[in-house]
Amino acid sequence: MSEFDFLGQVTIGxxxxxxxxLHRMDPRAKLLMALAWIAAVVACRSLxxxxxxxxxxxxxLWVARIPARFALRSVWRALxxxxxxxxxxxxxxxGNRTGAVLWQWWIVTVTTGGLLxxxxxxxxxxxxILAISLLSFTTGTNDLMHGLExxxxxxxxxxxxxxxxxxxxxxxxxxxxxxxxxxERLAKAQASRGGEFGGAKGGAIRRVQQALPLLVPLFLGxxxxxxxxxxxxxxxxxVGGRGRTQWVALRMRSADYVALALVLGIAVAVVLV
Amino acid sequence: MSELLIDVRGLxxxxxxxxxxxxxxxxxxxxxxxxxxxxxxxxxxxxxKSTLLQHLNGLYRPQEGEVHVLGRDLxxxxxxxxxxxxxxxxxxxxxxQQIFSQYVGDDVAYGPxxxxxxxxxxxxxxxxxxxxxxxxxxxxxxxxxWTLSGGEQRKAALAGVLALQPRVLILDEPTxxxxxxxxxxxxxxxxxxxxxGLALVVASHNMEDxxxxxxxxxxxxxxxxxxxxxxxxxxSQGERLRALGLDAPPVVNLxxxxxxxxxxxxxxxxxxxxxxxxLAAWLDGRRSP
Amino acid sequence: xxxxxxxxxxxxxxxxxxxxxxxxxxxxxFIPWISGAALTIMHVPVIIGAVLEGPVVGLVxxxxxxxxxxxxxxxxxxxxxxxWFTNPLVSVLPRLLIGPVAWLVYQGxxxxxxxxxxxxxxxxxxxxxTLLVLGMLGVLGxxxxxxxxxxxxxxxxxxxxxxxxxxxxxxAAWKRIAIGRKQGSSI
Numbered sequence: 001m002s003e004f005d006f007l008g009q010v011t012i013g014x015x016x017x018x019x020x021x022l023h024r025m026d027p028r029a030k031l032l033m034a035l036a037w038i039a040a041v042v043a044c045r046s047l048x049x050x051x052x053x054x055x056x057x058x059x060x061l062w063v064a065r066i067p068a069r070f071a072l073r074s075v076w077r078a079l080x081x082x083x084x085x086x087x088x089x090x091x092x093x094x095g096n097r098t099g100a101v102l103w104q105w106w107i108v109t110v111t112t113g114g115l116l117x118x119x120x121x122x123x124x125x126x127x128x129i130l131a132i133s134l135l136s137f138t139t140g141t142n143d144l145m146h147g148l149e150x151x152x153x154x155x156x157x158x159x160x161x162x163x164x165x166x167x168x169x170x171x172x173x174x175x176x177x178x179x180x181x182x183x184e185r186l187a188k189a190q191a192s193r194g195g196e197f198g199g200a201k202g203g204a205i206r207r208v209q210q211a212l213p214l215l216v217p218l219f220l221g222x223x224x225x226x227x228x229x230x231x232x233x234x235x236x237x238x239v240g241g242r243g244r245t246q247w248v249a250l251r252m253r254s255a256d257y258v259a260l261a262l263v264l265g266i267a268v269a270v271v272l273v
Numbered sequence: 274m275s276e277l278l279i280d281v282r283g284l285x286x287x288x289x290x291x292x293x294x295x296x297x298x299x300x301x302x303x304x305x306x307x308x309x310x311x312x313x314x315x316x317x318x319x320x321x322k323s324t325l326l327q328h329l330n331g332l333y334r335p336q337e338g339e340v341h342v343l344g345r346d347l348x349x350x351x352x353x354x355x356x357x358x359x360x361x362x363x364x365x366x367x368x369x370q371q372i373f374s375q376y377v378g379d380d381v382a383y384g385p386x387x388x389x390x391x392x393x394x395x396x397x398x399x400x401x402x403x404x405x406x407x408x409x410x411x412x413x414x415x416x417x418x419w420t421l422s423g424g425e426q427r428k429a430a431l432a433g434v435l436a437l438q439p440r441v442l443i444l445d446e447p448t449x450x451x452x453x454x455x456x457x458x459x460x461x462x463x464x465x466x467x468x469x470g471l472a473l474v475v476a477s478h479n480m481e482d483x484x485x486x487x488x489x490x491x492x493x494x495x496x497x498x499x500x501x502x503x504x505x506x507x508x509s510q511g512e513r514l515r516a517l518g519l520d521a522p523p524v525v526n527l528x529x530x531x532x533x534x535x536x537x538x539x540x541x542x543x544x545x546x547x548x549x550x551x552l553a554a555w556l557d558g559r560r561s562p
Numbered sequence: 563x564x565x566x567x568x569x570x571x572x573x574x575x576x577x578x579x580x581x582x583x584x585x586x587x588x589x590x591x592f593i594p595w596i597s598g599a600a601l602t603i604m605h606v607p608v609i610i611g612a613v614l615e616g617p618v619v620g621l622v623x624x625x626x627x628x629x630x631x632x633x634x635x636x637x638x639x640x641x642x643x644x645x646w647f648t649n650p651l652v653s654v655l656p657r658l659l660i661g662p663v664a665w666l667v668y669q670g671x672x673x674x675x676x677x678x679x680x681x682x683x684x685x686x687x688x689x690x691x692t693l694l695v696l697g698m699l700g701v702l703g704x705x706x707x708x709x710x711x712x713x714x715x716x717x718x719x720x721x722x723x724x725x726x727x728x729x730x731x732x733x734a735a736w737k738r739i740a741i742g743r744k745q746g747s748s749i
Contacts, residue, residue, distance in 0.1 A: 373735075374747075375734075375735070375740060375741065375747075376746060376747035376748075377747065378746070378747030378748070378749035379747040379748060379749065381749075382747070382748075382749050395749065396749050399749050414746070414747050414749055415745065415746030415747055417738070417740060419735065419738050420738075
């Protein structure tokens with residue numbers, strides 16, 4: 001692998017093609033489910049609720065027929081860090097000194113409250129990682145964008161420029177690989193001028209100056225690209241989102257509503273338990 | 274006595290090997306550059322020109338095959354590639370996009386400064402490079418880079434590479450995007466560099482540019498060398514070039530069309546000037562009894 | 563041809579958002595620093611977008627930055643701290659304010675001096691990022707409050723300086739403003 005091949009590194013999410021019920025589900029439902037999930041998991045305070053959430057996510061992964069090794073890969077990578085954080089939480093954080101004291105030594109106090117906090121921490125992150133991964137595995141970025149735009153549309157009546165927002169995300173998504181290619185070219189060009197990067201020395205200003213030959217042309221090129229894009233959009237008669245119709249029509253089926261209701265129910269249960 | 278500056282044998286390169294996106298860019302390419310000559314590299318888009326060029330200045334280590342540049346073996350893991358990049362100058366397409374300094378002088382000085390030059394030596398080097406491309410040192414060094422015209426910016430970028438004083442200069446599509454006058458100016462600069470003894474490698478779609486500059490020519494297709502030889506010989510093979518997705522220089526096609534009409538213009542003219550002379554000779558031939 | 567500001571804002575927000583994603587996904591977004599933890603610059607496109615096109619554009623780029631850092635923390639974590647960023651309260655919410663703050667500061671200071679306005683906006687935007695993210699980590703109980711000031715000092719301040727430099731150089735080049743009193747190259 002050459003030191004210059006950037007494209008391989010740039011991935012947003014990970015779509016695993018498949019034909020499960022979750023794959024076929026309306027992206028709006030999936031987005032709402034994911035949001036509800038994340039909110040529930042963040043708000044949950046009991047271990048039982050976490051267990052329920054974890055179970056539900058596992059069920060989702062099974063329904064989507066995601067191979068276990070993929071699902072666990074991100075969790076696996078995060079595990080050492082999670083373990084470290086959990087240990088810190090249990091041993092060092094003062095806010096958790098509740099419940100019975102199990103062990104005491106110097107500044108380290110292990111309480112039942114601390115253990116609970118540590119376990120909650122690990123569980124929370126694992127479920128979050130799995131939930132976000134599940135959404136990413138089952139929904140391609142195009143579908144996500146369509147879903148997002150449809151969801152935001154009712155808000156347009158309140159003044160939120162939903163279409164423009166979704167278009168912005170779309171432009172961002174498409175521009176990433178193009179900019180990655182640009183960046184690769186720039187790195188090669190500056191290297192061909194004798195440029196050296198990575199041999200860091202000196203204070204903040206010095207180090208930033210070393211990076212400027214890469215960053216400045218990257219930004220300027222991007223801004224030029226934006227200007228050309230805006231010109232192209234206007235030349236094609238783009239006038240904004242009001243009254244705009246869609247090429248891709250999303251339709252919620254009863255199965256989508258059922259799944260959504262189910263997940264919302266579980267999310268509420270997770271928080272209340 | 275000519276010296277072999279670059280020697281490439283059996284070069285192979287695959288992008289993203291081992292992934293579903295793997296693509297073979299070079300499939301066994303041989304290439305040579307001797308001192309004092311200008312070699313052209315042509316081929317339709319995707320034929321592997323840029324990949325080949327990027328192997329010649331040490332941006333890539335060869336995956337398979339041999340690459341020797343100025344006596345250095347690029348397969349040797351102990352070989353510092355940065356050294357190679359400083360002795361072989363590679364100018365990318367639209368090099369003005371890599372300018373990042375406010376002032377022209379500073380941008381040209383970037384490379385030599387990294388080489389360790391400072392003070393008066395640095396100043397002299399920048400002056401030398403800028404004069405070489407026709408940007409008067411005192412006139413241009415304090416100009417803001419964004420106030421320069423497209424052609425001037427390109428010259429400034431070229432000066433930035435020349436300031437490293439490479440023995441070989443490689444150019445990828447040097448005249449792309451330039452207006453006609455700027456293009457001619459740049460071609461003059463390149464011919465001047467050639468006269469100064471610099472060996473050049475030029476990759477281009479523009480067959481006229483190639484006709485004006487190249488001594489020898491490589492035609493790439495599908496990552497392999499499809500045609501190779503002295504420029505005159507290769508460029509006169511209109512049929513073969515068209516079969517490879519290219520074309521002969523306009524002058525060659527024009528003279529061939531005339532010959533097909535019965536005008537027996539002789540010679541192997543590649544440029545407008547040469548064609549003029551050949552036609553004049555033919556006209557003279559017809560006038561004399 | 564003058565483009566309407568609405569269309570241009572959409573394009574700029576999208577493209578600068580993409581830069582933020584690119585910086586976050588590759589090592590270009592991380593300037594190696596003595597403390598071991600790198601200086602990150604993924605928030606700089608947010609500042610630049612806000613300065614060039616206004617607080618709403620800054621907000622949107624901040625949103626893109628935040629959501630991407632959330633996704634990346636979940637799917638491809640690269641360090642222990644990534645785990646915290648799977649929580650949108652840490653990764654998304656604080657980033658929404660970077661743009662508007664930078665814009666406000668820029669509008670205020672530029673009346674005195676344009677380039678200084680850019681620099682201070684860079685500092686302000688970066689500090690907003692640092693303080694709000696760390697603050698949220700403190701509120702959620704992930705990091706003891708006592709540990710925060712040293713991080714701000716060792717990492718947050720140099721990061722603010724780096725942001726200021728990049729903001730000034732990029733925006734000045736884009737708007738064709740010469741920086742510095744010295745009118746010419748150093749050669």
